[in-house]
Amino acid sequence: MKTIGILTSGGDSQGMNAAIRAVTRTALNSGFRVMGIRKGYLGLITGDIVELTATSVSDIINRGGTMLRSARCLEFKEEAGVLQAVETCKKFGIDGIVVIGGDGSFRGARDLTLHGVPCVAIPGTIDNDIVCSEDTIGFDTALNICIDLVDYLRDTSASHNRCSVVQIMGRNAGWVTLEASLATGATVTLVPEVAFDFHADVVEKIKKGQELGKDYFIVMVSEGIFFNVKSNKNYEYLQSLGINNAADFAKRIEEETGIVSRESVFGHVQRGGSPTAHDRILATTMGKYAVELLGQGISNRVIVVRDGKIVDLDILEALSMEKPFDVERLQMANMLNI
DSSP states (O other), X not given: OOEEEEEEOSSOOTTHHHHHHHHHHHHXXXXXXXXXXXXXXXXXXXXXXXXXXXXXXXXXXXXXXXXXXXXXXXXXGSHHHHHHHHHHHHHHTOOEEXXXXXXXXXXXXXXXXXXTOOEEEEEBOXXXXXXXXXXXXXXXXXXXXXXXXXXXXXXXXXXXXOEEEEEEOOTTOOHHHHHHHHHHTOSEEEOTTSOOOIIIIIIHHHHHHHHTTOOOEEEEEEGGGGSOSTTOSSHHHHHHTTOOSXXXXXXXXXXXXXXXXXXXXXXXXXXXXXOOHHHHHHHHHHHHHHHHHHHTTOOSEEEEEETTEEEEEEHHHHHTOOOOOOHHHHHHHHHHOO
């Protein structure tokens, strides 16, 4: 192996740049050339590729987003797209690729490996929804952003004696919502993985808080509770109540409790900003490990955190795993918080 490529795919996450830096400098120190593939698999198809040097990745460890950019690429889901990507690798002399992204990106890495381009994948997503890994690059930063925003929101909620319904980004997973709720003391925590009862778990909880003298509330909901997907145990139930989004949720709380309620949707702001120390170090360690695997001729692997340690798994094995939601942790949050 003489040349290693790097691409970032899917949604961006804080720490991707730290991973790019680690991959580049580890590869260069090992005697490899490094090619940066811009705009993910789309750039691999179109040939949007630049050579990276030690200098070109300077001063990016602290930056959010991805210097290589990212883009959705429907063409890569087809055989013709994969074959075109393989031809691009031949044209630029790319012998192996480090793919940074989510589970969809892992499937692309698997397809490339099966077509003769060795790949190693690194989990980069704020959602922490990679079933084979306990942690992902960007999760800790997104979590801390949510904590800061809820702390800010608490001030105005208390000033106006309001209920704030906070919608947390996380796609179909409730991990960011759960951990942010534990860290901020939200009155109610709702995630797609666990069914809830609006009256018992939301209305009665707020009324109980009012009886205890509390006059403002934070209700934290994962955006996934509004999605019609298999992992969501609440979609049809919420539809039956006429609740389609966070605004509907807040309106219904106000109708049931009499407390003025407003929604706050954090959205893509969770993906921005400088990565935390945790995400920088995780990304750096995973990036170095990925190059070492490719240098040893090992591919079709995904680097994960298992039992607190960074290890590698076969991509197909990793994609077939399940990641059960921590229901006990959710129960703890809802028990302790009022």
